Each structure stands twice: as C-alpha cells, then as structure tokens.
Amino acid sequence: MISQLKIDKRELLLEAATKLFVERGLHATPTSAISKEAGVSAGILFHYFKTKDDLIDELYVSIKKEYTSSILNDIDRIKSDLGKLRLIWSNSWNWAIDNNLKFKFLLQVDNTNCSERVKSHPEIIAKFEKFKNFIQEYVDKELVKNIDTYFLMGSMFALITSMVTYLTLFPKKRNDQAFIEQAWEQFYNYLKP
C-alpha cells in the first residue's frame, strides 16, 4: 500500500478539526483537542500541517472547493435556463444541509476578519469569477434583474444560507414539496426583472 495510513491520519485530523472548530470556534479549539478527537498523538498534527493556521487554511480551501463543485452537479442534464438556475439553487442548499458541519465551518471563517489570506486563495477567486460570469449571462439574457452582479451574488448566497439555517432547524420541511416550491418562487421573484 502506498502510504494509506498517511492519508488516513490527515483526513482524520481534518474531520476532527471541522467538528471541533464548529462546536467551539477556531481560537477556542486547542490543537491538542483536535489530535485527541482524531485519536492520534499531539505531535503528528504538526507533521501534516506546519502550523494551526495552515490547517485552517487547507481545511477552508478544500471544503470551499467541494462546495463550489457541488453547485454545478448535473447541470448539463437540464435544458432550460430557468431550470439550471433552479438546480444551482437547490444544489447549493442540499449540499449545505448534507454537509452541515462543513458549511458551518465555511460561514465561521467567512464571518471572521482574522483570515483574509484564506479567502484570497487563487483557486477560490477563480471559482468566484466563474460563478460571477454565470450570473452575468443570466442578466444579459434578461432572466435576472439588471443590477450589480456583486449585489445579486451576495443576496443569492444570503437567501440560500437562510434556507439552510431554516431547513436545519425544521428538517421535515425538506420533504415538503409545497414549501420548497414556495421558497423557490420567492427566490426567483427576488431575482426576476
């Protein structure tokens, strides 16, 4: 086996970190707690990650990539532009609910001033630009109101996040088709010209 154990311990540490960071907050979580939760020795964390901040950075970037990728899942299976927009919408909150810890970790870092360096990671900027162009296309096609793209993206993300918070609090609603339909209607009413 080609260092299977190595990959395992790294993953164990990242998973443990996600859980504890969300439960206790970034700075309130000692590295010793992370290694304990992962069931490994305290020192090994610094073998895989140079510093605690490096661990946070790597965790953020990997989760963000996972999230942004999931948003475009199955997008080619849909023909209509509006259908695609709806799929992006539902992909977003579905991933966030199915990966609630990871999503909460993203929110926590995004709401923190202390890690600006993470957010300016090139791969993340690239994904952001890609998504921005996507929205711009909808504006050009007059499927979405002609207003500053940054404003649109910000409010879209805000609405999706509040949807996630609500569905996490009331999980039954996730299978309530009438509710989902109404929520989508509201979302698109917000966007349409």
Add this chain to the structure above:
Amino acid sequence: MISQLKIDKRELLLEAATKLFVERGLHATPTSAISKEAGVSAGILFHYFKTKDDLIDELYVSIKKEYTSSILNDIDRIKSDLGKLRLIWSNSWNWAIDNNLKFKFLLQVDNTNCSERVKSHPEIIAKFEKFKNFIQEYVDKELVKNIDTYFLMGSMFALITSMVTYLTLFPKKRNDQAFIEQAWEQFYNYLKP
C-alpha cells in the same frame, strides 16, 4: 459628580472590546489588549465585568437592544403599512452601516456556537417575539406571503445583512436613489404574496 468616571471607563472598555473583537475575533483578543486599547489598567476590566465571558454577554445584549430599538425609529410618522415595512427595512440597514463595528460584532457572535447562553437572554427573546408578531400581522393583512414566519424573518434578515455588506463595500451606492429603489423593489418582490 455621581461616579461619572466609573461610567466612562466601562464605556471605554466596551468600545475597545467591540473594536478588537471585530478585528481579531472573540477568543483571539486578550483582555489585556482590551484594557490597553481603552487606556486603562489590566485589572480594572475585572472590576466592571466578572469574567471575559460576562463582558461579551453584556456587550452583545446592549448592542442587540440598541439595534432592535433603532429598527422601529419614526415608525409612527408613516401611515401606510407598506411604508412602515419599507421604513423597517431601511432603518435596519442604515443602523447597521452607521454602526458597522457593532453590527459586525453581532454577526460574529450569532455565527458562533460557543455563546448560546447570550442569545437566550430574556430581553432579546422578548424583542424577537415582538418583531415576529409584527410580521405575522403583515401576513394576516395579506401584504406578505403566507409562509412560516421563522422562514420569513430569517430571509429578511439575510437580505438586509447582504445589503449592509454590499453598501459597506460600495459606500457611494448608499446615495444612489435608483439603486436603493431597485433594492427595495427586489426585497418586496421577495415578500409579497
């Protein structure tokens, strides 16, 4: 004078704490940094606040009260229901922009699991209920879509927060009446039945 200095130092500490908590994060800010920023000795902080957590709690509650109060400013000067809703909307983001540090502090605490005890403060629960009834009234009057009030409140607050983030990033837009009008239109399109 009736202990004017006492009040002053308390206020100085709270202001310094707000600034540093937003800049560095709750747990990354030592109490020593707070007292230094406030220009007082390290020990005095624990004369006014039993513990650091107590300081955070008090700060949160006082800011939250200030914010929720500002939301209903001048509400009686407006006659129409829709006008009142619009005033609530604009009051919300105006306060948040004018008191950006305080607003960011609220967001930071709200996005943290470590201080559940703060959010369940009776005065805050009361304000929340009051606002909830307010929304319910609009639903009953059929000015707002008939969908779960918690869902409505969550998304309203999300939209307002994204408005604040945007206007903080692009301050000029705040005086752009056409933009504000469009933003309001979108907001109400989201809510209307």
Add this chain to the structure above:
DNA sequence: TTTTTAATTGACTAATCACTCAACAAAAGT
C-alpha cells in the same frame, strides 16, 4: 537481510492567557 527513509509518539518549552490581590488614590459620607 540491511539500510534508508518516513511516520509517530509524548514529554517538554517558552509564551500567553484569564484572573487575583495587596497596595494605593480618590470620593463620598459623617
């Protein structure tokens, strides 16, 4: 098998933190 390389441990260190306390200063009360 032997050698080399990589993974893993946990005791250790230097720094930092929340909080205390004895001493002093200023106000208020008498």
Add this chain to the structure above:
DNA sequence: ACTTTTGTTGAGTGATTAGTCAATTAAAAA
C-alpha cells in the same frame, strides 16, 4: 477633619497553548 466606601493599579499566579524534538516504530528500498 476623619472614616468609609469605591475606583484603580500593575506585578504576580496557575493554567493553558502552539509548536519542538529526541527517541521509537514501521515501511520502503537496496
């Protein structure tokens, strides 16, 4: 004026933290 209460200081304390390192084990290469 004197006493009591309240405000204020900053050095000190014990606990906790991120990160190190010499030693041990396991895997890979020779």
